[in-house]
Amino acid sequence: MTLAIGVDVGGTKVAAGVVDEDGQIIAKLKRSTPAASPPRTEQAIADAVTELLTRHQVAAIGLGAAGFVDCDRARLLFAPNLAWRDEPLKQRVEERLGREVVVENDANASAWAEARFGAARGYRDVILVALGTGIGAAILIDGQLYRGRWGMAGEPGHVRVVPDGRLCGCGNRGCWEQYCSGNALVAEAREFARRTPEGAIRLLQLGGGVPEGISGPVITQAASEGDPAALRCFQTVGGWLGQGLADLAAVLDPACFVIGGGVSEAGDLLLGPARAAFERALAGRGYRPLAEIKVAELGEDAGIVGAADLARQASQATARPAPPDLRQAAARPAPPDLRQAAARPAPPDLRQAAAP
Numbered sequence: 001m002t003l004a005i006g007v008d009v010g011g012t013k014v015a016a017g018v019v020d021e022d023g024q025i026i027a028k029l030k031r032s033t034p035a036a037s038p039p040r041t042e043q044a045i046a047d048a049v050t051e052l053l054t055r056h057q058v059a060a061i062g063l064g065a066a067g068f069v070d071c072d073r074a075r076l077l078f079a080p081n082l083a084w085r086d087e088p089l090k091q092r093v094e095e096r097l098g099r100e101v102v103v104e105n106d107a108n109a110s111a112w113a114e115a116r117f118g119a120a121r122g123y124r125d126v127i128l129v130a131l132g133t134g135i136g137a138a139i140l141i142d143g144q145l146y147r148g149r150w151g152m153a154g155e156p157g158h159v160r161v162v163p164d165g166r167l168c169g170c171g172n173r174g175c176w177e178q179y180c181s182g183n184a185l186v187a188e189a190r191e192f193a194r195r196t197p198e199g200a201i202r203l204l205q206l207g208g209g210v211p212e213g214i215s216g217p218v219i220t221q222a223a224s225e226g227d228p229a230a231l232r233c234f235q236t237v238g239g240w241l242g243q244g245l246a247d248l249a250a251v252l253d254p255a256c257f258v259i260g261g262g263v264s265e266a267g268d269l270l271l272g273p274a275r276a277a278f279e280r281a282l283a284g285r286g287y288r289p290l291a292e293i294k295v296a297e298l299g300e301d302a303g304i305v306g307a308a309d310l311a312r313q314a315s316q317a318t319a320r321p322a323p324p325d326l327r328q329a330a331a332r333p334a335p336p337d338l339r340q341a342a343a344r345p346a347p348p349d350l351r352q353a354a355a356p
């Protein structure tokens with residue numbers, strides 16, 4: 001069994017784990033991230049890996065980092081929640097460890113993990129949308145991560161959905177993540193509680209009596225109790241989610257969307273409204289198969305598992321001639337979505353359209 005280390009580098013913590021070939025984490029540790037200092041963050045990564053290496057023999061080391069990773073997967077061009085600006089992360093960590101590391105965007109690593117071992121197992125065309133502070137996203141096309149020409153692909157959180165809308169951290173206005181994220185959900189509930197405290201009694205109760213105390217878990221708890229105000233917040237954010245997914249489907253036509261991030265723990269409270277809005281907004285609705293919209297299965301471990309697996313695959317690709325993705329594709333049975341599509345007869349209108 002070949003082991004690999006995966007490291008998830010976020011704005012507040014470095015989480016590292018030893019992962020086996022089945023995506024199981026057999027050892028794990030966490031360090032807080034000295035986010036303001038790139039050298040200290042890099043040292044925290046190296047320390048965590050070194051500690052795991054004293055007890056485990058691994059074939060490869062992968063880093064999933066919260067930021068824009070360049071197309072050579074070596075430099076962190078920009079990280080919204082870390083001090084990295086055009087930082088040669090791969091080189092700096094390799095110097096400290098004396099070993100090769102593979103660097104990947106954290107959402108890409110999570111999507112890879114979900115497709116290999118989690119909610120999107122068996123699907124080859126997948127979009128991951130992780131709702132947190134903003135939106136993290138990743139695209140898999142035909143089983144491979146799509147990174148774009150410069151490594152910047154998969155940032156739909158900054159697609160403008162409202163002209164002249166809410167100001168976004170990226171400098172533009174009306175970005176999707178200003179309406180559809182963990183932060184947007186919390187802002188929605190607090191705003192409602194400020195405006196209509198008599199309608200937000202349960203939310204305020206759980207939030208310690210003040211709108212500022214209302215958090216994501218508070219809204220989820222109130223909604224699961226059937227609180228109308230909390231349910232309305234999920235309706236609003238879920239609605240934005242479903243519409244955005246329909247736009248993504250118009251561009252990429254994936255078989256499966258995986259929804260991750262803290263808000264996704266609300267499950268159907270969020271996905272119910274999202275699926276309804278998706279079906280309402282989808283171009284050609286009624287005449288095309290509906291993509292699955294699923295909750296991520298690997299939770300906060302997805303970044304560790306994906307970074308480790310990508311690093312292992314990269315090390316095997318250099319060690320052996322046949323590329324690993326092609327070998328997997330041959331061994332893997334046809335994905336369920338394709339089999340469904342084949343089994344289903346063509347809708348009558350399409351058959352008519354094809355006739356001369």
Ligand SMILES: [Zn+2]
Pocket residue numbers: 157158168169170171172175
């Ligand atoms: Zn933006």
